[in-house]
Amino acid sequence: MNYTKGATVKFALKQSLPVLFGYLFLGSAFGIMLYKAGYNWLWAIFISLIVYAGSGQFLLVSLISAKADIATTALMTLFINTRHMFYGLSYIEKFKAGKWRYPFMIFTLTDETYSVNSSILSVPENVDETKARFLIGEFNHFYWIAGSALGSLLSQLIPIDFTGIDFSMTALFVVIFIDLIRNNKGKSAIIGAVGVFCAVICLIIFGADKFLLPSLLITVVILSSFKKFFETEEVAK
Numbered sequence: 001m002n003y004t005k006g007a008t009v010k011f012a013l014k015q016s017l018p019v020l021f022g023y024l025f026l027g028s029a030f031g032i033m034l035y036k037a038g039y040n041w042l043w044a045i046f047i048s049l050i051v052y053a054g055s056g057q058f059l060l061v062s063l064i065s066a067k068a069d070i071a072t073t074a075l076m077t078l079f080i081n082t083r084h085m086f087y088g089l090s091y092i093e094k095f096k097a098g099k100w101r102y103p104f105m106i107f108t109l110t111d112e113t114y115s116v117n118s119s120i121l122s123v124p125e126n127v128d129e130t131k132a133r134f135l136i137g138e139f140n141h142f143y144w145i146a147g148s149a150l151g152s153l154l155s156q157l158i159p160i161d162f163t164g165i166d167f168s169m170t171a172l173f174v175v176i177f178i179d180l181i182r183n184n185k186g187k188s189a190i191i192g193a194v195g196v197f198c199a200v201i202c203l204i205i206f207g208a209d210k211f212l213l214p215s216l217l218i219t220v221v222i223l224s225s226f227k228k229f230f231e232t233e234e235v236a237k
Helices: 005-036 041-050 054-065 070-080 083-096 099-107 111-119 129-157 165-183 187-206 212-225 227-236
Strands: none
Touching: 005 041, 005 054, 005 111, 005 129, 041 054, 041 129, 054 070, 083 099, 083 111, 083 129, 099 129, 111 129, 187 212, 212 227
C-alpha cells in the first residue's frame, strides 16, 4: 500500500480533535484539584504522563488528600479502571499489528480514545490505519498532559471559578455517540443503542456509583451472544 506519513498524521489529528477540547477542560480540572491538594504543575505533568487515567487521577487526588496508604490507592485505582480490560479485548489483534507501538497503544487506550477508534469504520487508501490509531492515542495523551499543566498553572496565576468543568467529558461522550448514530444507521447504531439501554437499566438498579461495571459486563454478553448477526454487516461492507 502507498501510505504517506503526512496523510496518516493529518487523519489521526483530525480524528482526535473532538477529544482535544474535552481533555483540555477536564485535564485542567485535575490540575486545579492537584494544585489545591498542595502539588505544583510539575507533579500534574508527571502524574498525567505516568498514570494517564482520568477518573483514576481524580480519585488519586482524593486519596492523597485523605492520606490513604499505597495499597488502598492501588486497589481503588485498579477497580475504577477495570472497565478498560473489557473494551480493550476487541483491539488486541489490531494493536499487535503495531509491533513496537503495541504497548503504547494499550497504555493510551482510554474511554475517549476507544470511542474515537470505534467511530473509524474506514480510512483513506494513503493512510496507515495502525499508525493512525497509534497517533490518535498519543495525541490524546498529549492533550491530557497539556490540560493538566494548564489547569495547575492557571490556578496559581489567575483566580478562576471552574465550577461545572467536569461535565465536559459527559458532553464529549454525548457528541461522539450522536455522531456515531448519524453516520451509521445500520447495525452499528444498534450496538450503540444496546449500550445505552444496558447503562440506563443498570443505573436504575445499581445507582450512579456502581452501574458502570455491570452495564459493561451485560453489554459485552449481549453483543457476544449476537456476534454473528453484527459480523454480517462487516462482511457486506
